[in-house]
Amino acid sequence: MKALTANxxxxxxxxxxxxxxxxxxxxxxxxxxxDSRAETVEALARAQVTQIVDPYLIDIQPxxxxxxxxxxxxxxxxxxxxxxxxxxxQAIGGxxxxxLNRAHGSARxxxxxxxxxxx
Amino acid sequence: xxxYDDIDREMxxxxxxxxxxxxxxxxxxxxxxxxxxxxRLMNGLYLQLHAYMLRIAIPYGTLSSxxxxxxxxxxxxxxxxxxxxxxxxxxxxxxxxxxxxxxILDDLATVGLHAIQxxxxxxxxxxxxxxxxxxxxxxxxxxxxxxxIRQWSTFHPEFSYLPRxxxxxxxxxxxxxxATRIYDIGLRLHRAxxxxxxxxxxxxxxxxxxxxxxPTVRQSLPARHLLSYLQAILRVYNRHGRRDNIHKARxxxxxxxxxxxxxxxxxxxxxxxxxxxxxxxxDLELARIRANFAPSGFATLAxxxxxxxxxxxxxxxxxxxxxxxxxxxxxPGYCAINISLKVPGETPGDCSAEQMDLVADLADRYSLDEIxxxxxxxxxxxxxxxxxxxxxxxxxxxxxxxxxxxxxxxxIIACPGLDYCTLANARAIPVAQDIARRFADxxxxxxxxxxxxxxxxxxxxxxxxxxxxxxxxxxxxxGEEFYQLTLGGSGDDDAALGQILGPAxxxxxxxxxxxxxxxxxxxxxxxxxxxxxxFRRTGLAPFKEAVYADAH
Numbered sequence: 101m102k103a104l105t106a107n108x109x110x111x112x113x114x115x116x117x118x119x120x121x122x123x124x125x126x127x128x129x130x131x132x133x134x135d136s137r138a139e140t141v142e143a144l145a146r147a148q149v150t151q152i153v154d155p156y157l158i159d160i161q162p163x164x165x166x167x168x169x170x171x172x173x174x175x176x177x178x179x180x181x182x183x184x185x186x187x188x189x190q191a192i193g194g195x196x197x198x199x200l201n202r203a204h205g206s207a208r209x210x211x212x213x214x215x216x217x218x219x
Numbered sequence: 220x221x222x223y224d225d226i227d228r229e230m231x232x233x234x235x236x237x238x239x240x241x242x243x244x245x246x247x248x249x250x251x252x253x254x255x256x257x258x259r260l261m262n263g264l265y266l267q268l269h270a271y272m273l274r275i276a277i278p279y280g281t282l283s284s285x286x287x288x289x290x291x292x293x294x295x296x297x298x299x300x301x302x303x304x305x306x307x308x309x310x311x312x313x314x315x316x317x318x319x320x321x322x323i324l325d326d327l328a329t330v331g332l333h334a335i336q337x338x339x340x341x342x343x344x345x346x347x348x349x350x351x352x353x354x355x356x357x358x359x360x361x362x363x364x365x366x367x368i369r370q371w372s373t374f375h376p377e378f379s380y381l382p383r384x385x386x387x388x389x390x391x392x393x394x395x396x397x398a399t400r401i402y403d404i405g406l407r408l409h410r411a412x413x414x415x416x417x418x419x420x421x422x423x424x425x426x427x428x429x430x431x432x433x434p435t436v437r438q439s440l441p442a443r444h445l446l447s448y449l450q451a452i453l454r455v456y457n458r459h460g461r462r463d464n465i466h467k468a469r470x471x472x473x474x475x476x477x478x479x480x481x482x483x484x485x486x487x488x489x490x491x492x493x494x495x496x497x498x499x500x501x502d503l504e505l506a507r508i509r510a511n512f513a514p515s516g517f518a519t520l521a522x523x524x525x526x527x528x529x530x531x532x533x534x535x536x537x538x539x540x541x542x543x544x545x546x547x548x549x550x551p552g553y554c555a556i557n558i559s560l561k562v563p564g565e566t567p568g569d570c571s572a573e574q575m576d577l578v579a580d581l582a583d584r585y586s587l588d589e590i591x592x593x594x595x596x597x598x599x600x601x602x603x604x605x606x607x608x609x610x611x612x613x614x615x616x617x618x619x620x621x622x623x624x625x626x627x628x629x630x631i632i633a634c635p636g637l638d639y640c641t642l643a644n645a646r647a648i649p650v651a652q653d654i655a656r657r658f659a660d661x662x663x664x665x666x667x668x669x670x671x672x673x674x675x676x677x678x679x680x681x682x683x684x685x686x687x688x689x690x691x692x693x694x695x696x697x698g699e700e701f702y703q704l705t706l707g708g709s710g711d712d713d714a715a716l717g718q719i720l721g722p723a724x725x726x727x728x729x730x731x732x733x734x735x736x737x738x739x740x741x742x743x744x745x746x747x748x749x750x751x752x753x754f755r756r757t758g759l760a761p762f763k764e765a766v767y768a769d770a771h
């Protein structure tokens with residue numbers, strides 16, 4: 101299971117792919133089950149050069165009532181910095197934020213597809 | 220301090236106009252990210268985890284009040300009301316929007332600030348002794364020479380595409396407060412036997428994946444030949460430095476692989492055939508720069524201050540602040556005041572816009588309009604009358620800026636780590652916060668004495684962990700945050716790289732482990748020994764035993 105993420109070009113905001121649009125909240129991201137569809141979506145995103153920067157696929161897994169990125173790094177991106185709970189998307193709160201906060205494990209290396217190859 | 224002249228101002232205006240056009244082209248899709256990325260990086264604009272990050276250069280760590288106020292304005296208007304001072308004495312803003320970046324650079328340019336030489340494989344913004352012009356043990360103001368190097372190196376066509384980034388630190392004092400042994404080039408100005416000013420030149424220090432302390436390649440270079448000698452070093456590096464492997468591209472790898480002796484021979488050979496007069500700074504220009512740093516505005520005062528002494532006697536907290544944060548000034552009746560950005564539990568190096576404004580006001584009123592940034596991620600008011608110190612302290616205390624912990628265990632260096640940085644493997648800030656909270660009791664911290672903890676969230680070592688008395692390196696171990704501890708490092712006169720204590724520890728074991736290390740030190744120390752001295756006498760064994768006892 102995968103999601104597609106990027107940073108928005110104009111302001112750097114972390115965004116996620118959702119059925120052809122870019123959304124700010126991970127809770128609204130599209131969970132892509134099919135690997136070949138994931139690759140197609142990634143290729144589509146790469147062409148959107150005036151909207152986003154550096155799109156890439158991340159591994160996600162089912163957790164209670166939804167999904168969460170496997171990688172801790174990606175959860176930090178989806179939530180905001182842990183030293184400032186009032187900054188980033190975590191400041192808005194909501195069920196998807198609580199869900200991400202409950203997920204645990206996996207620092208950086210796992211969960212970002214093609215991390216090494218891309219560098 | 221140095222004021223930008225017409226040439227500098229014109230350069231900044233042109234630069235911002237150029238970047239404004241480049242940003243517009245990128246936003247319109249006329250250039251790709253691949254084409255734009257090196258351009259934005261050369262203007263200090265990185266893309267981090269949550270947003271763009273702007274790294275603003277603070278050349279040799281010196282700011283005027285007007286400059287600090289402008290940093291506050293930028294933090295308030297375009298970011299989230301705070302900034303992060305780094306171990307390179309720069310300021311990083313973590314929540315910048317690309318569309319605002321040109322205007323920010325425009326605002327900064329009005330006070331001679333910019334983000335030039337904060338990225339890319341060029342000679343980066345210089346650092347210097349933060350007590351320049353203050354310390355009694357200096358032979359000259361090192362910023363004169365740092366400014367000369369800035370003017371020579373900015374946009375230097377031959378050195379804009381080096382194999383890798385290149386960092387220079389300058390000191391002119393006996394005591395090394397600029398960590399010169401961990402820089403690509405460390406410069407130590409002293410007075411040679413002949414009486415003339417001369418540089419000891421160290422080349423090839425650095426931390427990161429392969430840490431080295433820089434060896435001395437020339438003991439005594441006549442100061443007037445500084446630029447031609449730097450050119451010779453950089454030419455040898457440009458010629459032979461590796462470009463095939465980013466991890467082996469720094470000059471430290473070249474110096475280590477050739478050997479200091481052979482590297483020096485090649486530099487000297489290059490220097491011998493250099494037409495030095497073409498490169499070295501003319502005396503007239505040096506005098507012009509020097510005039511900018513001439514002490515001015517100091518009053519003739521008695522060396523001692525009754526107001527200062529009576530405040531110490533009357534107020535226990537001020538006495539503690541004076542002990543830990545106030546240092547002697549070479550001018551009678553003056554002192555330098557260290558402002559700790561290390562409130563236990565807060566993010567090391569962070570400073571709010573309101574705090575920046577206050578520091579600017581205090582500098583304006585009490586410190587001859589000057590502020591310094593120290594690589595330990597703290598600020599300094601360098602020229603305060605002893606008579607005014609109690610008033611300045613009270614103002615700082617009212618803004619959460621009077622933590623009396625300079626050089627103590629809670630004065631922790633930490634990089635932004637995985638909370639912000641795309642390179643990080645693990646978080647650094649929460650580890651620092653947790654340790655500082657454990658040692659927040661100021662009596663306990665003073666009893667422990669000088670102890671430098673330095674934390675990096677990855678092997679790139681922005682948090683200088685290799686040279687911490689206790690170094691902490693975040694690693695990604697099978698997908699979990701783990702922390703590798705090293706002991707006995709130092710970036711000061713007794714420079715040394717730390718030794719690995721043992722297997723990496725999970726996050727929740729780090730503070731208890733630091734506590735155990737401190738307990739061993741308090742048990743083993745003799746007399747006035749500092750932590751690092753006790754460690755050097757006893758070696759790793761007792762410390763290792765305490766931390767890993769459970770594992771046996």
